[in-house]
Amino acid sequence: MKKVYFYATCLGTAAMQETILNAIKLLRREGVEVIFKKNQTCCSQPSFNSGYFKESKRIALYNVDLFEKDYPIVVPSGSCAGMMSHDYLELFKEDSEFERVKEFSSKVTELSQYLDEVLKVEYEDKGDPVRVTWHSNCHALRIQKSIEASKNLIKKLKNVELVNLEYEEECCGFGGTFAVKELEISNAMARAKIKDIQNTGVKYLISGDGGCLLNIDGTMRKMGLDVRGLHLYDFLLKRLEGVRL
Numbered sequence: 001m002k003k004v005y006f007y008a009t010c011l012g013t014a015a016m017q018e019t020i021l022n023a024i025k026l027l028r029r030e031g032v033e034v035i036f037k038k039n040q041t042c043c044s045q046p047s048f049n050s051g052y053f054k055e056s057k058r059i060a061l062y063n064v065d066l067f068e069k070d071y072p073i074v075v076p077s078g079s080c081a082g083m084m085s086h087d088y089l090e091l092f093k094e095d096s097e098f099e100r101v102k103e104f105s106s107k108v109t110e111l112s113q114y115l116d117e118v119l120k121v122e123y124e125d126k127g128d129p130v131r132v133t134w135h136s137n138c139h140a141l142r143i144q145k146s147i148e149a150s151k152n153l154i155k156k157l158k159n160v161e162l163v164n165l166e167y168e169e170e171c172c173g174f175g176g177t178f179a180v181k182e183l184e185i186s187n188a189m190a191r192a193k194i195k196d197i198q199n200t201g202v203k204y205l206i207s208g209d210g211g212c213l214l215n216i217d218g219t220m221r222k223m224g225l226d227v228r229g230l231h232l233y234d235f236l237l238k239r240l241e242g243v244r245l
Contacts (some may be wrong), residue, residue, distance in 0.1 A: 001031060001032070001033050002031070002032045002033065002119075003032070003033045003071050003185075004032055004033070004034060004035065004071055004072045004073070005035050005036075005037065005067045005069075005072070005073045005074065005107075005235070006023075006024060006034045006035065006036050006038070006048060006074055006115070007029070007040060007043075007067075007074065007075045007080065007084075007108075008033055008040065008090075009022045009043070009075065009076065009077045009080045009210070010041075010042050010043075011072070011077070011130065011210045011211055011214075012076065012077070012131070012210060013017035014208045015210070016174065016231065018234065019027055019076070019210065019231045019233055020076065021142070021235050022231075022233045022234050022236075022237040023076040023111055023233040024036070024095035024238055025116065025242075026111070026237060027074065027111075027114075027115075027234060028119060028216060028234060029240070030119050031079075032117070035071065035144070036115050037066055037067065038211065039066065040063070040066060041059065041063070042059055043059070043060075043064060043083045043084050043101045044056040044057075044059035044063075044065065044079060044083065045079060045083040045087070046059050046177060047059065047165035047182070048087060048091065049082065049177060050091070050177055056091060057091060057092065057095070058083075060088050060092070060101065061097065061206060061219065063104070064097075064100060064101055064104040066137060069076060070107070070109055071107070072108075072109055072110060072114060072206070073104075073107045073108045073109070074109060074110075074111050074114050075108060075109070075110055075111060076110075076111045076208070076233055077140075077208070077209060077210065077236065078110050078137055078139045078140020078141070078143070078144040078146045078147075078208055078209055079137060079138075079139040079140070079144075079211065081108055081109065081139075081140075081142030081146065082089045082139040082140065082144035082227070083109040083143075083183075084104070084140070085105045085108035085109070085144065085172075086105070086107060086143050086144070087143070088101050088104070088105050089101065089105055098167075100239040102160075103220070105214070110144050110150075110208070110233065111208075111233065112146055112149040112150040112151040112153055112208060113144075113146050114144075115148040115149070115153060115189040116153055117149055118162065120176075121153070121156070122156065123153070123156040123157055123236070123240060124222045124240065125156075125157040125158045125159045125160065125239050125240070125244060126164030126239065126240060126241065127157070127159055127160070127239040127243075127244075127245070128159065128244075129159045129160075129161070130159065130160055130161070130204065130245065131160075131161045131163055131200075131201075131202045131203075131204075132154070132160060132162060132202055132204040132205070132206050132230075132235075133162070133163045133164070133165055133167070133196075133197055133200045133202045133205055133206070134150075134151060134162060134164070134165070134168065134206050135165065135172060135193065135205055135206070135207040135212055135213075136169055136206065136207075136212070137171065137174075137207060137208065137212045138171050138175070138199075139209075140208055140209060141169060145209070149232065150208045150232055153232070153236060154232075154235075154236075157236075158234070161173050161238065163195065163200045163202055165194075165200065166196055166199065167192075167196050167197045168196075169191055170189075170196070170214050171191025171193075172189060172190055172193045172212045173187065173188070173190040173193070174190075174212050174214070174215035174216075175215050183191070185228065186201065186215070187219070190215055190219045191197045191219065191223075193216055194216065194219060194220055194223070197216075197220075197227060198225070198227065202227070203226065203227055203228065204219070204227070204228055204229075204230055204231075204235075204245060205220075205227060205228070205229045205230070206229075206230055206231075206232055206235050207229065207231065208213065208231070208233075210231060212219055212230045213230075213231055214228045216229055217229030222233050228245075230245070
């Protein structure tokens with residue numbers, strides 16, 4: 001039996017608990033033993049992006065010590081996975097702890113990559129025919145490079161038509177602390193993304209990033225639109241279990 005560490009992310013544990021449970025279910029469906037460290041904490045991306053590098057290092061080393069065994073560290077977020085697998089290396093590039101951090105970072109993978117590339121899952125779609133579109137979050141696209149794997153999982157669902165956005169690779173305006181510090185710019189970016197979504201004519205937006213979904217879906221609800229945002233792992237499990245969207 002394969003064993004993995006599951007890294008739940010701050011946003012997942014604070015605001016998207018059902019998504020975290022569904023992500024774990026997707027792994028267990030494939031016979032994977034999931035190890036959940038209850039004392040896990042932030043990946044340090046917010047502090048890193050804000051320039052608090054000393055504090056970020058302290059958090060990073062905590063994670064290195066916590067996930068000590070040689071199991072894959074599976075993360076249901078391209079942002080957090082990208083931070084731990086790539087940005088940690090930048091953070092420690094001139095540090096005596098670099099080799100230990102490098103070993104840790106090599107174990108980190110985004111959940112869709114683990115499902116698609118390692119487990120090579122095959123899915124039986126039990127849902128009704130539906131058209132959806134996809135938003136690629138910036139870190140998953142440019143840092144973790146997990147978008148292809150995420151889309152591959154959707155393409156395994158025979159009753160799902162994936163409609164591409166014209167400006168799929170454009171940022172939604174979330175960017176963590178950016179959405180707080182640059183509120184007006186963030187709102188304008190979110191509305192531009194939503195216009196692109198509306199142009200597809202679909203009723204469902206799928207993404208693998210909780211922050212992007214909170215930003216886009218929250219704005220769509222505020223605008224009173226009949227379009228719903230769904231996290232990739234919620235969407236997949238609903239399709240596999242035949243649960244209506």
